[in-house]
Amino acid sequence: MSLRTVLILALALVAALPQAPAIAQGRGGTVSAEDWQTYKAKFVDAGGRIIDDGNGGISHSEGQGYGLLLAVLADNAADFELIWSFTRRELLLRDDGLAAWKWSPAEKPHVIDVNNATDGDILIAYALTLAGEHWRRQDYLAAAAKIAPAILDRAVIDYGGRTLLLPGVAGFSAADRDDGPVINPSYWIFEAFPVLNRVAPSPKWESLRDDGESMLDALQLGPRKMPADWVSARTRLKAAQGFPAEFGYNALRIPLYLVRAGSDDAELLSRLRLGMLGSNGDLLISDVATGTVRAALTDPGYQFVNHILACVLERVPLPDSVKVFSPTQYYPSTLHLLGLSYAKEKRPECL
Template sequence: MRRRLLLSAPLLGAMAAPPLPAAWAAFRARFVQPDGRVVDTGNGNISHSEGQGWAMLAAARAEDRAAFDALWGWTRRALRRPHDALSAWRFRPGRGVEDMNNATDGDLFIAWALLDGAARWAEPELARQGEAVAQDVLRLLVRPAGEFRVLLPGAHGFEQAAHTVVNPSYYAFPALRALARAVPDPAWLRVAADGVALLREARFGRWGLPPDWLALPRGGRPAPAMGWPARFSYDAVRVPLYLGWAGMGGEPAVTGAARFWADPRHRHLPAWADLATDAISPYPAMAGIAQVAEFASRLQRSEFMHPSMRESGLHYYSSALSLLVRMAQDDLLSV
């Protein structure tokens, strides 16, 4: 059952899709420097491995080989870790890499982008590089945590004596599927199936939402992790996106998010919900979150088409979410 959920996609009505290259070109012009560094304009102009991976996948899908090569070239030069194929998670202008730990979602998207580019441009070296990243994800980031086999958010710092911390939004299910095809190993299916099972269990508050950060106690039930706000917020909004992208739009984490965003008691579309008090953000969500909400809503109605993509403004993360939604829609419409 879990295998079928992971590998299938919903049968959805469609209409002609607007072109991804135009959306990618707008994102590239605003947030990608000529050397291939993706700039988080809302966070001190730092760069993240996840941003590099998202942009690489979009460049490959848009057939923008020059930008892809620049993005991958900067990622290898600036974020390379010395003893494996993973990437350091953050780069700060003027200081470089301050923490050599990785961010697993960044590595998943980088590997997926390399494999996608290899297939599009018949480049065996890109495939070899993507497979190397995938193999190190399995080797360094897959760990037991109670009854689950989990993806650690990074190679260091998330396994404690009493619990393991995971980030539910790092379960990028369509990327896991792509990596499983390239580097066959039963561990991928176990991680994906356990990830779905974990997300079914780890739902909190009035709407049954996943938290940004989750603790798995030894012998206890999952709970929002201490040290972070107990919220469904800017990380966790990607959970329904990635589940829906992988053909699992009927999962509780998607239906709960759709109910939350559509709740008629809200005066505006919330950016976050407090999972302990059910309070919502006093300000509205950014345009990118609104597009994730629309994506989740359409999946519930089993009528899927490309909506008009609202302008995401100059905010890097909002624009990145918009780009991810567009790629997800393209994939579902191509089934």
């Protein structure tokens, strides 16, 4: 897509927008100013870099995408621009329009892996679209209208009758691996697909949604019947070679993504909840072959995933322990804010 075409599309989108539309059908301000400032103070540096303090203090496209999304949900235009400036300057270096995924403050040059991470690209483009629509920013829409088609062109494939999302352009395809294509089910950010369709119209977004949901229905591995973080889609779906065969830190966000996207698949949500529910709402990391528990996660951000499922499925209100946001580490704190935002917007009875 040429720059001229992108600009024309973005201008048309802006012209068609009503004045100050609600963010994502009402999500503007669903992250409170207080919670956002608390998150920002711990995880956003003065230059707009999201700091993954649980991963050696690095930054990555996923984190920048989450930061952008949370800034939109907090209705904070200045902080969105700050995070976007870092993302644009430091990560959008590839020729294909996607973001380099890994940035380290300790290395020179700071980008230490130029491969993309497709969930990061999706989050960035999704947040840019929401921001452009809400704040009537043509430049944000134009940026989203460059990234979203690049995702479709470079990271979305048809294989074995399914539309699949490669985790990265390099290293995951059938040509790259004996068990390829390898996918990561948690990279399906279902709520983003209809939004990205507004800046890069394509039937592939709907196919990604439909095939992602059917894939999760089919991914019932081991005695707990759970999806693995990394999955070979070469023949039947199974845990990929060379990765821990576990329902782990990647896959644990799948239920949150499903409920945020409005999933009404009670059977799938119930199965996921049963497989990861520990005592007191702890979230269980488990071996997908044996069902053996590898860790019981007690952070409120992780526990929130189990508790929001209990509310969605059984109308059990959230316990006080997860109603109040207090940042711990980048990843669970991010999930916690995304979950609270959803509850405030769609499930006030849970609070």
